[in-house]
Amino acid sequence: MKRHFITVMAAALMAVSAPIAQAQEISLGRFFGACENAGVDTKASVGEPCIIQSIINAYSGADNGVTVETLPTDWGNYYDQIKAAYAGGTAPDVHVLHRSRLAEFASLGALADLTGDLAAAGIDTSDWADKALEGVTFDNKVYGVPMDFHANLWHVNMDIMEQAGLVKDGKPVLPSSPEELLAHAKQVKEKTGKDYLTADFAQFPIGVRLVMALVWQQGSNVFSDGEATVNTTEAKAAVETITQLFDNGLANPKLNYADSEKGFLNGDAAILVNGTWVVDSYTAQAANSESALSNYYVADFPTLFSQGATWADSHMWGIPASVKANSPEKYKAALGFLAFLNDSNVDWARTGHMSVRKSVLASAEYAALPHRDEYTGTADIAADAPASENYGAIQDAMNRELQAIWLTGKDVEAALADAEEEIQEQLDN
Known part of the structure; x- marks a missing residue:
């Protein structure tokens, strides 16, 4: 083909x-x-x-x-x-x-x-x-x-976090380890009855990007130098960091992009993992007096392992x-x-995306954009897999196998092994 x-x-x-x-x-x-x-x-x-x-x-x-x-x-x-x-x-x-x-x-x-x-x-x-x-x-x-x-961020409903006791000095208290992630999620559920985290785990590869970020945070990758490295202890730890939320009823793996976003905007979850591209849209939603999201904050993707990293493109x-x-x-x-x-780069940056022009990045107009000062650290932790002519197929393979884990109960190691085999075939071709 x-x-x-x-x-x-x-x-x-x-x-x-x-x-x-x-x-x-x-x-x-x-x-x-x-x-x-x-x-x-x-x-x-x-x-x-x-x-x-x-x-x-x-x-x-x-x-x-x-x-x-x-x-x-x-x-x-x-x-x-x-x-x-x-x-x-x-x-x-x-x-x-x-x-x-x-x-x-x-x-x-x-x-x-x-x-x-x-x-x-x-x-x-x-x-x-x-x-x-x-x-x-x-x-x-x-x-x-x-x-x-553009990169994945943590979009935060501060009212839910405040109710759960996870706000300090006007900022959300975010986890610094997989264990703390689970503890915070349980705290939100117990205090508010809400899910802690929501994201598109069932449609587009938002879940893939979340897992890959946690792999990168451990100094590993899903492939490098023509070799697939998916079935690893680092990848297993990354996956299980997320599945522990599903297993404890603290996040819903069956939501697609639209439903996960709708749930966050309706006040059903404390955190939405999504990209820079929605910042101005959510800011406008929060300004609406009828919106369930009235106190909105944008945070860098937290470091749960040894080094900061978030998916970016x-x-x-x-x-x-x-x-x-x-x-x-x-x-x-x-x-x-x-x-x-x-x-027109500064106009496009109003979406929430980070500018690519030095002159725009240094401008007062850019600095004044809503929430910009809340995720300034994202540029320093932005990461992605190596360039590949088969990037799309590799990402699709990861998405299929990860969805098999959290939607059908496929064994984690079996799914990672299958993903590694398919990705190696793509790299060999």
Whole structure:
């Protein structure tokens, strides 16, 4: 299947485009969700879908001769759809992707090499944080414009924590070991009747990212140097740190993304493990007098083992190689859009994501964003698995086996052994 994808993609990259008119229309592929009411005010929108769409609308509505057609897709199916579009020769002129997926697309020659074209487009790569530049670089070439760093955080209902006696000096008291995690969870249940922790354990790989963070906190990883290292004492300890909550009725493993989020916003759990991308949305919810979440706090992922770590990734924007090769004016228009996105980095950071630009990180506007001072330590503990062309398949394998543990009762060691075997096959291929 992969060989077929490579062959068809190669043919698509060589396809000849139709003649180019002076006015340009570029198609844009993204996830983040739809927002039908987004205007062009990038300072007024709230939440990922509307903030990104307002930025797109602002560029499309400017007097630059470029119209942007947004092709929103569902996050869960995005990479299947974008691969199918490349294989069919219908890839959008510019599209979003994660740092963790860059190796897969760049290694196939799908993405345009932007290295020599960014300065002329008005993009100063020296203003990017070192990790941001590293994240868009493959084989010493720049294939994207970074948009953020995003990571898992602990979103906290301070009213529940206060009722449970887990607030000190206005901050939540978070656990520092697996044993303390269980003790805190029992304390919340006994004092409030609420679950301690909720997250999407049954749908998207939020649970995978949680477990991997605990593996990294022990100085281990799920693979490195082409070798899968999943069936380890560290991975078992990480999994059992979470399953102890399920086994004691202190967290629900059957919740998907929407239900776990709904439960937290409805005041059914003290902690939600989710990403930076919801901070401004939850802040807006907490400001609503009718919301059950009225006292909201954002915390760095706590260190339960020997060293700090939380799952992190970044969003970036790339342009297909076929656009650069066959449509110079369209390529110029797409680069102009990437420059506008880069200039709008502080607006995107309003979501809760961390900025990738040094000048934005040092600005008063960025520092004034809600809750920003509560998770400043996240940048220092951000981590992820090594880059791999098969990252998506590896993550899927982990997700299946972990869900088998907490949804079907599969033995932990058996699940980790099966995951290791499947991941090794991916690495060997």
